Amino acid sequence: MALVPFVVPEAAVHQSPLVQNADRNWACSLRAASMASQVALGASLFIGASRVRRGKKIARGSIGDSSRNIAVAERSNAERLQQMSARELKHELQIRGVDTQASPDKQLLLELGMESGIFPYSSGGRRRLSRISQVDEPPIVVALKQVTQDADLIPSGAGFTDGERLALPIWSDSHGPMWFLLDTSLKRSAVRASIAEELGSVGRPCSGLRFASEPVGSLDVQIVPDDSVVLGPDRANISGLLGVDFLHYFDLDLDLQRGICRAWPSGPALPRGFGLPDAVEIELFQDKGLLLVDAQLRGTVCSGTDTCGPPLRAVLDLGQTHSACNWVAAMQVGVRGPNDPCTRRAGEWNDVDGRPMDVHEADLGVELPGRVGGVLPGTRLCGGRLFWLAESLPILKRLGFIASDPMAVLGLDTVGRVRFAISAKHKRLWLPM
Numbered sequence: 001m002a003l004v005p006f007v008v009p010e011a012a013v014h015q016s017p018l019v020q021n022a023d024r025n026w027a028c029s030l031r032a033a034s035m036a037s038q039v040a041l042g043a044s045l046f047i048g049a050s051r052v053r054r055g056k057k058i059a060r061g062s063i064g065d066s067s068r069n070i071a072v073a074e075r076s077n078a079e080r081l082q083q084m085s086a087r088e089l090k091h092e093l094q095i096r097g098v099d100t101q102a103s104p105d106k107q108l109l110l111e112l113g114m115e116s117g118i119f120p121y122s123s124g125g126r127r128r129l130s131r132i133s134q135v136d137e138p139p140i141v142v143a144l145k146q147v148t149q150d151a152d153l154i155p156s157g158a159g160f161t162d163g164e165r166l167a168l169p170i171w172s173d174s175h176g177p178m179w180f181l182l183d184t185s186l187k188r189s190a191v192r193a194s195i196a197e198e199l200g201s202v203g204r205p206c207s208g209l210r211f212a213s214e215p216v217g218s219l220d221v222q223i224v225p226d227d228s229v230v231l232g233p234d235r236a237n238i239s240g241l242l243g244v245d246f247l248h249y250f251d252l253d254l255d256l257q258r259g260i261c262r263a264w265p266s267g268p269a270l271p272r273g274f275g276l277p278d279a280v281e282i283e284l285f286q287d288k289g290l291l292l293v294d295a296q297l298r299g300t301v302c303s304g305t306d307t308c309g310p311p312l313r314a315v316l317d318l319g320q321t322h323s324a325c326n327w328v329a330a331m332q333v334g335v336r337g338p339n340d341p342c343t344r345r346a347g348e349w350n351d352v353d354g355r356p357m358d359v360h361e362a363d364l365g366v367e368l369p370g371r372v373g374g375v376l377p378g379t380r381l382c383g384g385r386l387f388w389l390a391e392s393l394p395i396l397k398r399l400g401f402i403a404s405d406p407m408a409v410l411g412l413d414t415v416g417r418v419r420f421a422i423s424a425k426h427k428r429l430w431l432p433m
Contacts, residue, residue, distance in 0.1 A: 081110060081119060089113065099259045112258075135273030140212045140263035142169050144254060145179060147236045163321030165232065166254065166412065168242060168261055171210040172199060178239035181232065183319025185395055185409070186243030187289030190222040192231060195239045214265055217249050241319065244291060247424035255419045266425040275421050275430040280380040282370035284316070284427040288399045291316040291424060295408065297325065298365030298383070299333035302342040308367055309333040312406045315396060316429070320411035323366070324388035329406035335362055335389070343389060351391075352398045360389045366414055368431065380431045385414045 081089070086106040093100050093113055100109060113119030145167040169177030178195065189206075196202050199209075201221055209216040224231060224240065231238045251274055253262040264271040275281060285292045292315055296308040309332035327337065335342060338360055346361040365383040372378035392403040401407055421430040 081113075099257075136264065136271040138253070138262040138264055138271075140214055140250070140261075142212050142261050142263070144168065144256065144259050144261040146256065146259075147179075147181065147232050147238065149233060164412065165319055165321065166256075166416075167236070167238065168211075170216070170239070170242075171212070172208055174198065175239075176210075179237060180240045180242045181238055181319060183230075183241040183317075184244055184247065184291055185315070185317040185319050186222070186241055187245065188222050189219045189241060189243040189246050190224045190230075191240040192226055192228075192238070193223050194226050196221065196223050211250060211263065214250075214263075216246065219245055244286075244289060244424060247291075247422065251421070251423040251425070253419075253421040254416060256416060257418055266423065270423060270426050270428070274423065275428070276419060276432055278372070279421075279430040279432050280368065280370040280372055280378045282368050282380065282429040282431065284422075284424070284429055285313065286424075286427065287313070288401070290399070293368055293410065293429065295410065296367045296369075297329055297333045297408065298367055298381075299335065300342065300363055300365065300384070302363070305334040306365075307333070310406070312408060314366075314408040314410045316415065317395075317409045318412055318415065320409060321413050322361075322386045322388060323364075323409060323411045323414045324390070324393055325364070325408035326392050326403070326406065327389060328404065329408055330362065330364070330387070330389050332406060333364065335364075338389075346388060349390065349394065352394050357390050357392070362387055362389055366408075366410065370429075370431075372433070378433075380433070382414045 084092075086109055089106060089109040090100045093109065098112065100112065110119060147165050147167050149163060166182045167179040168182060170180050171177055175195070175198070180189070183190075191199065191201060191206060193202075196206070199206055201207075202223060205218040206221045207218045209219070221240070230241065249266055250263045251266050251271060253274070253276075255262070264274065282293055285294075292313045294311055295314040296311055298308050299305040309329065312329060327335075331337070337343075338345070338358065340362070343360040343362045346359045348356045348358050351357055363384050364387045365381065366385060368380040368382070370378055370380060387408075393401075393407055393409060396407050396409065397403050415429070415431065418432060420432070422428070
């Protein structure tokens, strides 16, 4: 099952930093309830909700008055939402990157806005009170774009460009939004050469970037040539790649179906309620600057066994669509080699020494052990995923992993078909059951 491409209107990402600037513009949340503009209405709704849920400090003498004012503003906002037409509601959601195609009527649009964190729940509603007590509202909500290649490519060893990838918007004082591909096969983020020159980050760390209204810490970026294949097709206009260093600054909840990224700046503790409900919480490990998970490959009926192979550490690569493993790992689950009837030749890639290697493909399963509800042991089974099979995996070999050991790289198709959450700082990954 391939990811469904979703092209986000430019207006969506231009609105995002204004919508997210809740704490710096708290006074606007009380004025916005009376504004006539429907775009301003959407912003005021989000600002009011953000203020209540994030719980920033308020001067002692103003707590009671502020709470009452918030309640009045939110009740007014809720009433105005009910008065808006389906077309107006759809517009408010679309300019913030929400896909409204599956929500044709007014009630469904209201529910979609509430679930997306853009519209507040009805004042005094039981559902809203439960949400406030259990979940910290994200200060960042931005559009999530899925970028597809113009042609089917397989991993080259220098970067994986074999299908759909995820892109997030990044702003600077002089640019915005700039689309960056999420790529956890990189320890350090990368910037297109022409963009790096404009940002003044050639030969020095890149600073002054923002993720919506939240500042991004200084990144010791790599410079990527403008014509590099790892930046994707020209039509996508990708400005760079966000590596593991970026992930240590933000905890991300990525909803591919709705085209939304919710994010929190990483702190000493996870945001309250972070992670997906009823999800498997999987421990992450860091080795050689990359993120790894404990995994077990699983054969198929075609390969002659559906049992799991021995445990191995697999690299998590959100910049690669499909997963990959070497022949040593594939043979542990019954795939006998290139002549196995379950395999198909896919092409070739270059080893670290430039030697071409044949690449085959096969359908395999993956089991990821973890916990459900943070307590009970659980396993996430990812069945029927497409794997690239080769003698070695150049990206891991280049980093010093032992080529003769069983090794695997888990791509986006295995980890994130629908929705997932990840915290590199706290070394956790949440996948739906």
